[in-house]
Amino acid sequence: MLTCFRIIPLCFLGASLFFFSGVTALAKPPSLIEMKTKNDTFIGKSIAHNHDISWMVDQTGKLSEVALKDVTSFRRVSSEFQRLPLNKMKLRLQEEFGPFFEVISTRHYLICAPRGKAKAYGGIFEELYQSFSHYFALRGYQVKTPEFLMVTVIFPDQDQFFKYCKKDHVRTGQGLLGYYHPHTNRTALFDRRTASKSAGLQEHQDENESIYSRVSNNGKNITEALRDTIIHEATHQVAFNTGLHSRVGDNPRWVVEGLATTFESDELRSHTGGRAKSISRVNRDRLLWFTNYAQKRRKKDSLRSFIREDALFHSATFDAYAEAWALTFYLVETRPARYARYLKQISQRDPLKKYTPEAREKDFKNVFKTNLQALEVDYLKFMDQLAQDLIKQN
Numbered sequence: 024m025l026t027c028f029r030i031i032p033l034c035f036l037g038a039s040l041f042f043f044s045g046v047t048a049l050a051k052p053p054s055l056i057e058m059k060t061k062n063d064t065f066i067g068k069s070i071a072h073n074h075d076i077s078w079m080v081d082q083t084g085k086l087s088e089v090a091l092k093d094v095t096s097f098r099r100v101s102s103e104f105q106r107l108p109l110n111k112m113k114l115r116l117q118e119e120f121g122p123f124f125e126v127i128s129t130r131h132y133l134i135c136a137p138r139g140k141a142k143a144y145g146g147i148f149e150e151l152y153q154s155f156s157h158y159f160a161l162r163g164y165q166v167k168t169p170e171f172l173m174v175t176v177i178f179p180d181q182d183q184f185f186k187y188c189k190k191d192h193v194r195t196g197q198g199l200l201g202y203y204h205p206h207t208n209r210t211a212l213f214d215r216r217t218a219s220k221s222a223g224l225q226e227h228q229d230e231n232e233s234i235y236s237r238v239s240n241n242g243k244n245i246t247e248a249l250r251d252t253i254i255h256e257a258t259h260q261v262a263f264n265t266g267l268h269s270r271v272g273d274n275p276r277w278v279v280e281g282l283a284t285t286f287e288s289d290e291l292r293s294h295t296g297g298r299a300k301s302i303s304r305v306n307r308d309r310l311l312w313f314t315n316y317a318q319k320r321r322k323k324d325s326l327r328s329f330i331r332e333d334a335l336f337h338s339a340t341f342d343a344y345a346e347a348w349a350l351t352f353y354l355v356e357t358r359p360a361r362y363a364r365y366l367k368q369i370s371q372r373d374p375l376k377k378y379t380p381e382a383r384e385k386d387f388k389n390v391f392k393t394n395l396q397a398l399e400v401d402y403l404k405f406m407d408q409l410a411q412d413l414i415k416q417n
Contacts, residue, residue: 055082055101060093068104071271071374078271078374082107083115084171084208086270106171120176131169136177140214144177147250151257155286156265162355164363166265173260175210184213200252203259205270210256214249251287258283267366272374275383276333278366280344281351284309301356301405302412309348314410316342317403326350326399330387331380353402358391365390 053068058079067081077089082105107115109128116126116135127134127141132148134141159166178184185195191204191211201212262268262282284306285291291304320342329335329350335343354362368386372378384395391398 051103053104054099055104057096057098057100058089058094059096060089061095063087065089066100073375076375083112084174086206086208109172112172112174116174116176123179128172131173133172133174134177135175137179137214140177144175144253147253148173148175148257151254151286152261155258155261158291159267159363162359162363164367166267169261169264171208171264173210173264174208175212175257175260178211178213181213184211187211200249201256203256203263205263208260208264208270210260212249212252212256254287255283258286266370269370269372269374272372272376273378275330275369275378276336277329277343277347277350278369280336281347282366284344284348285351285355300412301352302409302416304356305352305409305413306348307413309345309352310406310409310413312341313345313349313406316345317406321346324396324399326402327384327395330395331384349406350402353405354391357401357405361391 055066055068058065058077065079065081065087067079067087069077070080070086071078072091075091077091079087079089081087084106112133113126113128116133117124120126120135123137124135125138125141127145129145129149131152132145134145134148136144156166176187178187188195188199188202188211191202191207193202193204201210203210259268259279262279263270267282268274268279287309288304288306320339329346333343335346351362354365365387368390369378388395
C-alpha cells in the first residue's frame with residue numbers, strides 16, 4: 024500500500040513514495056530515512072503506513088509509531104537501510120546497563136546479563152530458537168530468519184528489574200518474572216533464588232495488551248523458575264521476529280499465548296518429530312487447569328467466542344491461558360499443517376487494518392475447513408482423553 028504524507032509538499036511526492044515503499048521497481052532495499060516532530064527524531068525505515076501513521080523501525084529493531092500530522096521535516100539519510108553493526112549494538116547495551124553487566128552475542132541473540140552469567144543464558148535461548156525453527160520446518164513452514172539480533176536483558180534482582188519495567192511502562196507485581204515487549208523487541212527477566220510463593224500457576228495480565236508476560240510456578244527453584252520464564256518469553260520473541268506474529272498489527276491473544284504455553288513443554292521441544300503419544304508432550308499444569316475449567320466454569324459452545332475475541336483474557340486470565348494452550352495443543356497435534364498455514368495467513372494480514380471478530384472467525388474457518396461446533400466436540404473429547412491418560416500415568 025503506497026501512500027504519501029499529507030504534510031509533504033507536492034514537489035516531494037515522488038520522493039516520499041520512494042522512501043516509503045519497501046521495494047522499488049528495481050527491487051532496491053528500503054532507504055534509511057529521518058522524520059522529525061516537535062519533540063522527537065525518528066531514524067529508520069517505515070514497515071507499515073497509511074495516511075495517518077507510519078510505523079518506523081530503527082537500526083536496532085525498535086518500533087515507533089509516528090503520527091504523520093506531527094512530522095515537521097523528512098529526509099533520506101542513506102540510500103539503503105542496514106541494521107546497526109554488532110560492535111555498535113554491544114557498545115550501546117554496555118553503556119545503557121553499565122560495568123556490572125556483560126554483553127555477549129550468539130548466532131541470533133544479544134545477551135546482557137550480570138558478569139559471568141551471559142553465556143549460560145545464551146545457550147538456553149539458542150536451544151529454544153533451534154527447537155522452534157525445526158518444529159515448524161517439519162510441518163512445512165520455514166520461518167524467516169530474524170532481521171535483527173534479539174536482545175535479552177537478565178537482571179540480578181527484582182529491584183533493578185522493576186525499575187526497568189517502569190521505563191517500559193510495564194505494570195509490576197510480585198509474581199512477575201519477565202516479559203517480551205514487541206516495540207522494544209527485547210525480553211527482560213530477572214534471576215532470583217526462589218520462585219513466587221503465590222499458590223498455583225499464575226499469569227500476569229498487563230494493562231498494555233501488547234506486553235507478553237509470565238510469572239513462575241509455585242515451589243520451583245531458581246533454575247526451574249528462570250528457565251520456564253526464559254522459554255515462555257523467548258517463544259514470544261522468536262515468534263514475533265520470524266514472522267509468525269505481527270509486531271504492528273492485531274494478533275489474537277489466544278494464538279500468541281497458546282503458542283508460548285505449548286512450547287513450555289520440554290518434551291514437545293525435544294521430540295519435535297517423534298511419534299510418541301500426545302500425553303508425552305502436554306503441559307501438565309495447563310492441562311490440569313483446563314480440565315478444572317472445562318468441568319466447572321466453561322460455557323457450552325464457547326469456542327466460537329474464544330476465537331473471535333479476547334474477552335476471556337480480561338475476565339478470567341488463568342482460564343484464558345489454559346484454553347489458549349488447550350486449543351493450540353489440540354490443533355498442533357491433530358492438524359499440524361493447517362495450524363502452520365493458519366499462523367502464516369494471519370501474519371500476512373494488513374497490520375494497520377482492524378482485525379474484527381468476523382474476520383478472525385472467517386480466517387479460522389477458511390484454514391481448518393470445519394464446522395466450529397463439530398470441532399469443539401472433538402476438541403473437548405481430545406482434552407478429556409488427555410486428562411484420563413494423565414491420571415493413568417500417575
